[in-house]
Amino acid sequence: MSELNPPRKIVVGVSGGIAAYKACHVIRDLKEAGDDVRVVPTPNALNFVGAVTFEALSGHRVSTSVFDAVDEVQHVRIGQEAQALVIAPATADVIARLAAGRADDLLTSTVLVATCPIVVAPAMHTEMWLNAATRANVATLRERGMIVMEPAHGRLTGKDTGPGRLPEPNQIADLVRLALDGHAPRFDWSGTKVLITAGGTQEALDPVRFLGNRSSGRQGYALAEVAVQRGAEVTIVAGATDKLPVPSGATVIKVVSTRDMADAVARLAPESDVIVMAAAVADFRPATQAGSKLKKGADDQSLARIELIENPDILATTVQRRRDGQIPAGTVIVGFAAETGDATHSALEHAQAKLQRKGCDLMMANEVGEGKVFGEARNRGWLLGADGSVTEVSDASKLAVAAHILEAVDGVGLPN
Numbered sequence: 001m002s003e004l005n006p007p008r009k010i011v012v013g014v015s016g017g018i019a020a021y022k023a024c025h026v027i028r029d030l031k032e033a034g035d036d037v038r039v040v041p042t043p044n045a046l047n048f049v050g051a052v053t054f055e056a057l058s059g060h061r062v063s064t065s066v067f068d069a070v071d072e073v074q075h076v077r078i079g080q081e082a083q084a085l086v087i088a089p090a091t092a093d094v095i096a097r098l099a100a101g102r103a104d105d106l107l108t109s110t111v112l113v114a115t116c117p118i119v120v121a122p123a124m125h126t127e128m129w130l131n132a133a134t135r136a137n138v139a140t141l142r143e144r145g146m147i148v149m150e151p152a153h154g155r156l157t158g159k160d161t162g163p164g165r166l167p168e169p170n171q172i173a174d175l176v177r178l179a180l181d182g183h184a185p186r187f188d189w190s191g192t193k194v195l196i197t198a199g200g201t202q203e204a205l206d207p208v209r210f211l212g213n214r215s216s217g218r219q220g221y222a223l224a225e226v227a228v229q230r231g232a233e234v235t236i237v238a239g240a241t242d243k244l245p246v247p248s249g250a251t252v253i254k255v256v257s258t259r260d261m262a263d264a265v266a267r268l269a270p271e272s273d274v275i276v277m278a279a280a281v282a283d284f285r286p287a288t289q290a291g292s293k294l295k296k297g298a299d300d301q302s303l304a305r306i307e308l309i310e311n312p313d314i315l316a317t318t319v320q321r322r323r324d325g326q327i328p329a330g331t332v333i334v335g336f337a338a339e340t341g342d343a344t345h346s347a348l349e350h351a352q353a354k355l356q357r358k359g360c361d362l363m364m365a366n367e368v369g370e371g372k373v374f375g376e377a378r379n380r381g382w383l384l385g386a387d388g389s390v391t392e393v394s395d396a397s398k399l400a401v402a403a404h405i406l407e408a409v410d411g412v413g414l415p416n
């Protein structure tokens with residue numbers, strides 16, 4: 001870590017559920033990014049993971065009681081010094097105690113003192129998560145500004161499945177860093193429907209070959225993550241992506257070709273309040289798709305000369321449908337532009353022309369090529385408005401860029 005980026009003080013609270021072992025991965029992720037991590041388990045958490053493990057991973061002594069190290073007044077000091085606090089896993093019990101403002105162990109008293117961003121990552125059985133008491137407690141914490149993540153769906157401790165699994169440790173750590181960077185998402189998009197395209201489309205040549213691109217889908221999934229944290233109902237129409245965890249509570253519709261993606265967007269767009277097209281769409285497809293594998297020595301030379309035909313432009317079509325009244329006028333449409341500069345125009349100028357051509361409300365533009373952006377965890381560029389405004393987005397995590405884009409959507413005027 002350079003002197004410009006001193007380690008930030010993060011408190012990781014751990015409560016007593018089976019997912020407590022996953023807290024070790026959260027601690028490690030935060031530590032590896034160079035931050036100073038202090039672990040505050042509840043007494044019950046130590047039934048699952050020993051204090052020695054937390055001490056070894058964090059490099060700090062661990063205690064659970066307000067009566068430990070009283071001379072250092074640590075039940076107050078740890079919370080006062082924290083720049084971010086995360087509780088992972090948060091059981092139904094700890095959520096209830098936080099909602100009630102209890103301070104009956106070191107973790108809850110630390111939370112009561114803290115004025116920094118607080119991320120709560122719940123893990124519990126589905127019935128407990130859906131119980132009216134827990135629903136009310138979660139709503140209370142969100143009203144007070146805490147970021148309560150939606151738990152993941154999936155296999156729980158027993159044979160049952162449903163919402164209640166702890167979100168992936170890297171999703172939790174990313175959200176903590178987002179909050180530290182000043183982009184803590186507010187829970188203000190409850191009832192808002194967000195449609196996001198992500199990843200790259202692929203066009204089949206034959207049963208084994210396709211034309212595609214290097215899109216990882218990371219920026220689209222980061223947008224979905226932030227929209228979920230803001231309380232929105234999120235659908236991702238995903239082409240080919242890296243293996244990425246699905247943001248808790250988001251629905252993913254997998255597609256392969258541009259036309260599949262166009263069909264899915266056409267179906268979902270009229271119901272959406274915000275549409276963000278982060279996908280890298282294949283502009284052309286082979287004129288014919290062979291039913292069996294093409295042979296390189298064959299007479300028809302199909303592999304040597306591939307005839308291409310143009311695909312529909314999903315973004316431009318969606319904007320046109322809004323003009324035609326098939327999509328509500330208030331729907332906000334956001335595009336992306338991956339550009340390279342050339343002899344006559346800069347990447348920014350190309351992006352500005354693209355925004356005009358496509359007619360969307362906002363466009364996130366970035367410069368690509370030579371390993372820039374595709375597949376990376378960070379992004380940078382410009383956020384362009386239909387009014388000609390240009391906001392520079394400095395180098396940041398794709399999650400932070402996503403937060404920035406969705407904040408700009410508020411400026412366009414969301415019906416809320």
Ligand code: CTP
Nearest residue numbers: 277278279281283312313314315335336337338
């Ligand atoms: N897009 C789309 N349908 C297409 C191509 C692109 O919806 N057939 C969307 C992308 O998801 C992105 C925006 O349009 O939001 C710009 O994509 P880009 O590939 O940069 O634009 P193109 O129209 O393909 O322009 P270029 O000629 O620069 O490739």
